[in-house]
Amino acid sequence: MNTGSKQNSSAGRMLTSVIAGILIFSFLFFITIPLAALFTRVTPADFVTAIMSPAALDALWLSAVTASISTVIVVVLGTPLAYVNARVAYRGRNIVDTLTDLPIVLPPTVAGLALLIAFGRNGLVGQSLGVFGIYLPFTTLAVIISQIFVASPFYIRQARSSFEAVDKDYESASRTLGEGPARTFFRVTLPIAASALLSGIIMTFARALGEFGATLMFAGNFQGTTQTMPLAIYTTMQSDINVAVALAIVLVVFSFSVILTVKYISGRGDR
Amino acid sequence: MLESCFKSTLRDFTLDVGELNVEDGKTLALIGTNGSGKSTVLKVLSGIIKPQTGRIVLNGKVLLDLEKGVFVAPEERNIGYMFQNYALFPHMTIAENIAYGLEARKMPGEEIDKRVLELCERMGIDKVMHERVTRLSGGQRQRTALARAIAPRPGLLLLDEPLAALDVRTQEQMRRELAAAIRSEGIPCIIVTHSIIDALAVSDTIAVIDKGSIVACGTPEEIIHNPSHGFISSFAENLNLFRGEVVVDDRGMVFVNVAGVKIHAVTALSGTVSVGIRPEEIIISRGEFNSSALNTFSGKITAMDASDMYTYVSVDIGITLAAAITKQSIERLDLKVGDEVTLTFKATAVQVFV
Numbered sequence: 001m002n003t004g005s006k007q008n009s010s011a012g013r014m015l016t017s018v019i020a021g022i023l024i025f026s027f028l029f030f031i032t033i034p035l036a037a038l039f040t041r042v043t044p045a046d047f048v049t050a051i052m053s054p055a056a057l058d059a060l061w062l063s064a065v066t067a068s069i070s071t072v073i074v075v076v077l078g079t080p081l082a083y084v085n086a087r088v089a090y091r092g093r094n095i096v097d098t099l100t101d102l103p104i105v106l107p108p109t110v111a112g113l114a115l116l117i118a119f120g121r122n123g124l125v126g127q128s129l130g131v132f133g134i135y136l137p138f139t140t141l142a143v144i145i146s147q148i149f150v151a152s153p154f155y156i157r158q159a160r161s162s163f164e165a166v167d168k169d170y171e172s173a174s175r176t177l178g179e180g181p182a183r184t185f186f187r188v189t190l191p192i193a194a195s196a197l198l199s200g201i202i203m204t205f206a207r208a209l210g211e212f213g214a215t216l217m218f219a220g221n222f223q224g225t226t227q228t229m230p231l232a233i234y235t236t237m238q239s240d241i242n243v244a245v246a247l248a249i250v251l252v253v254f255s256f257s258v259i260l261t262v263k264y265i266s267g268r269g270d271r
Numbered sequence: 272m273l274e275s276c277f278k279s280t281l282r283d284f285t286l287d288v289g290e291l292n293v294e295d296g297k298t299l300a301l302i303g304t305n306g307s308g309k310s311t312v313l314k315v316l317s318g319i320i321k322p323q324t325g326r327i328v329l330n331g332k333v334l335l336d337l338e339k340g341v342f343v344a345p346e347e348r349n350i351g352y353m354f355q356n357y358a359l360f361p362h363m364t365i366a367e368n369i370a371y372g373l374e375a376r377k378m379p380g381e382e383i384d385k386r387v388l389e390l391c392e393r394m395g396i397d398k399v400m401h402e403r404v405t406r407l408s409g410g411q412r413q414r415t416a417l418a419r420a421i422a423p424r425p426g427l428l429l430l431d432e433p434l435a436a437l438d439v440r441t442q443e444q445m446r447r448e449l450a451a452a453i454r455s456e457g458i459p460c461i462i463v464t465h466s467i468i469d470a471l472a473v474s475d476t477i478a479v480i481d482k483g484s485i486v487a488c489g490t491p492e493e494i495i496h497n498p499s500h501g502f503i504s505s506f507a508e509n510l511n512l513f514r515g516e517v518v519v520d521d522r523g524m525v526f527v528n529v530a531g532v533k534i535h536a537v538t539a540l541s542g543t544v545s546v547g548i549r550p551e552e553i554i555i556s557r558g559e560f561n562s563s564a565l566n567t568f569s570g571k572i573t574a575m576d577a578s579d580m581y582t583y584v585s586v587d588i589g590i591t592l593a594a595a596i597t598k599q600s601i602e603r604l605d606l607k608v609g610d611e612v613t614l615t616f617k618a619t620a621v622q623v624f625v
Contacts, residue, residue, distance in 0.1 A: 169358035172319045175345040176352040178375030178423065187371075191362045 035252055041245045050246035058224045059232035059247060066140065066228060067208040070147035074155045074204055082159035083185070087168075097160075104153045111149050112217025119145070119218075142219035143226050147208035154207050158200025162193040199262040206258040210251065273427050273459045277325020277335070279315055286311050286322075286483040293427075293459035293476075300474035301463045308483040309463045310355070313429040316461070317352045318345035330426050346375070351425035355432045357416035359404040365415045366391065366400040372423035390418040394448075410441045417449070421456055428453065428460040434469050446472045446624075467510060468547050472624045491545075511548040511592050517541045517623075527623060532589040535565035538623035545624050550583060552620035553594035556613050557604060564617045568592070572610050575601075586614055 042050065050056060081100065085093055103111060119126045119136040126136065136142050166189050174184040190197075212230040219226040221235060229247050236243040273293045279286040286308040293299045301309045314320040316327060318334070321342060327335040329350070334343045359368050366387050373383045391397040394414040399407065404415060413433065420428060433449055434442045450473040453460045464470050470477050470491070477494045479487040487494065515529035517540055526533040527546050534546060559567055570588035577583075581595035584606060592614060596606070606612065 167356075167358065169354045169356065170360060172314075172317075172345070173352065173354055173358040173360075173419075174371070175319065176317050176348070176350055177372035177419070178346045178349075179371075180344070180346050183375075188360060192360070194362075 047246050050242040056243050059229045063228040066143045070144050070208045071205045074152045078156040082156050086160045086163035100156045101153050108213025112214035115218040138220040146214035146218050147211045151204045151207040155200045155204040162196030166192045195265050199265045275327040277322040279322035284483045288485050296457045298460040298474045300470035300477045302470045303480035307480045309480050317350045349426050351420035351428045353416045353420045353430045357412050364401050369419045369422050394418050409437045430462040535618040536621040536623050547622040550593045550595035554615045555594050564615045566616045568614045
C-alpha cells in the first residue's frame with residue numbers, strides 16, 4: 001500500500017517534469033526559430049553588401065544619431081522628475097507617475113497621432129510654431145520627439161526606483177558633513193544609483209532605436225532624414241529583402257547584447 | 272555648549288524633551304526603547320528634521336529659532352553625526368569618506384591628506400585607508416564613521432547607536448575607544464543608545480526617554496542606584512548591574528567584591544567600579560560541573576519571570592543574579608522557586624566599567 005503510493009507520487013513527479021519540459025522547450029523554440037531564420041536567410045557576403053547599401057547606411061546612421069540625442073534629452077529632463085517622485089510625497093504624485101508611464105502601454109500609433117495633432121500645421125502647438133516658420137512633422141526633429149515620447153518611461157521608471165533604493169541616511173550624512181543638496185546629489189546620490197541608472201539609460205536607447213509606429217505617423221518615411229532602421233526594414237522588405245534582413249540582424253544582435261548587459265549590470269548591483 | 276528646546280509631532284506621539292543642554296566636553300546619553308523618539312532628537316538637532324517649534328543654540332550661534340524664522344541648513348551647522356548603520360559612502364574608500372567633510376569646507380588638499388592620515392593612525396585604520404568601505408569589518412566601519420564625523424572638528428557630536436552593529440566582543444573594546452575619542456574632542460556629545468552599559472560607559476549624564484518625553488535624568492550613579500523609572504529598574508535587574516571594589520589577591524587573581532561576593536573578572540581598573548553580567552552568559556546547573564569558567568556560585572532560586580525568548584531565573588548567592596534560560600532548559604532541569612542550583616560564568620563575561 002505504502003510503497004504503491006510512493007511509486008505513484010514519483011511517477012506523478014516525473015510526468016510533471018516531462019510536461020513542464022515540453023512547455024518550456026516549445027516556448028524557447030517558438031522565440032528562437034524566427035530569429036534563427038533571419039541568420040540563415042543571408043550569406044555573410046550578402047550581409048556585407050546589403051549593410052553597405054545607401055539605404056542601410058543612411059538608416060544605421062540616422063538611428064544611431066536620433067536614438068542618442070533622444071536618450072540624452074530623456075536623461076536630462078527625466079532625472080529631476082524621477083528624483084522628486086522618489087523622495088517627495090506630494091499630492092498628485094500617482095497621477096504624474098501614471099502619466100509618465102502611459103507611453104509604455106499606449107500603442108505607438110496613438111502617440112504618433114497625438115503628436116501630429118499637437119504639432120501639425122493646424123495643431124494645438126503647431127499653429128503657433130508655424131508663425132515663427134517652425135514646422136516639426138516629417139523632420140528629423142520629429143523622429144527624436146517620437147522616440148522621446150515612447151522611450152522616456154523606460155528611463156524614468158528605472159531612475160525613480162534606483163533613487164528610492166539609495167538610503168536617505170547617505171544624503172543626510174553628506175548634508176551634516178557640509179555639502180548642500182545639489183552637491184550631495186552629484187557626489188553621493190548619483191554615484192550610488194549609477195549602475196541602476198545606466199541600465200535604465202541602455203533600455204531607453206534600445207527602445208528609441210526600435211521605435212516605429214509613432215515615427216512613421218509623425219515623422220514619415222524619408223531616406224536620410226526620417227527613415228530609421230525599423231522604417232528602412234519595413235520599406236526595403238518590398239524592394240531588396242537582403243537589406244531588410246541585414247538591418248534586422250543588426251537590431252537583433254544589438255538588442256540581445258543590451259538586455260544581457262543590463263542583466264549583468266543589475267546582477268552586479270544586487271551583489 | 273549646546274542649548275536646545277523643541278517640540279516635534281511624530282506619528283504616534285509628540286517629541287517634547289524639554290530643555291536639552293550639554294556643556295563642552297560632556298556627554299549626554301539618551302536611552303530608550305525602539306520608537307521612543309531618541310533618534311529623532313538627533314535628526315532635529317542636526318537639521319535633518321525641522322520641528323514644529325523650538326530653539327537650538329550651539330556655542331552662541333542660533334541654529335534654530337522658529338519664532339524668528341531662523342532655520343540653519345544641516346550643511347551649515349557644523350555638527351558631526353554618526354549614523355546608526357554608519358551610512359559610509361559605499362562608492363568611496365575609507366580615506367575619501369573621512370576627507371568628505373574637509374573637502375566640503377574647501378580645506379587645501381595637503382591639509383586634508385594630513386588630517387585624514389592623522390585620524391586613520393589614531394583609529395588604527397591607516398593600513399586599510401585606501402580600501403573601499405564595503406570590504407571592512409564592523410569595527411573598522413565604526414572607526415571610519417567616527418573619524419568621518421569628527422574630522423571637520425564639529426561643534427557638537429551626535430552618535431546614533433554607535434555600538435549596536437558590532438558583535439559583543441568588539442563592543443567591549445570599541446566602548447573604551449569611543450569614550451576616549453569623545454573625551455579628547457572636548458565638545459558636547461549626545462549618544463543615543465538602548466544599551467544601559469553603553470550609556471554608563473561613555474556618558475556624564477543619562478536621560479531616559481519614553482514616548483518622546485524625558486522621564487528621568489541624572490548622573491549614571493543616580494540613574495542606576497535610584498531607578499525611579501520602571502524602564503531603568505527593569506534594565507538594572509535584568510542586566511545584573513552592581514557596584515563593587517576591585518580586589519587583587521596574592522596569586523594575582525582579579526575579583527570584584529560585590530557585597531561580599533567575589534566575582535572573577537578581567538579588568539585593568541581599580542577601586543570602586545560597576546560590573547554588569549549579561550543574564551544570557553550565566554549557566555544554571557544542578558550541582559557543580561567541571562569547566563574552564565572561573566565563577567561558580569550556589570544559591571536558591573527566588574523568582575522566575577517568563578518573557579518571550581527566555582525565562583529570567585533569579586538566584587540568591589548573597590546578591591541576586593538573574594540568568595536567562597530557555598523554556599526547554601527549565602523543563603529539562605525541572606527548575607522551581609526554592610530549588611538549590613549552581614551558577615557558572617566566565618570571568619570575561621563580567622563587564623567592568625567606571
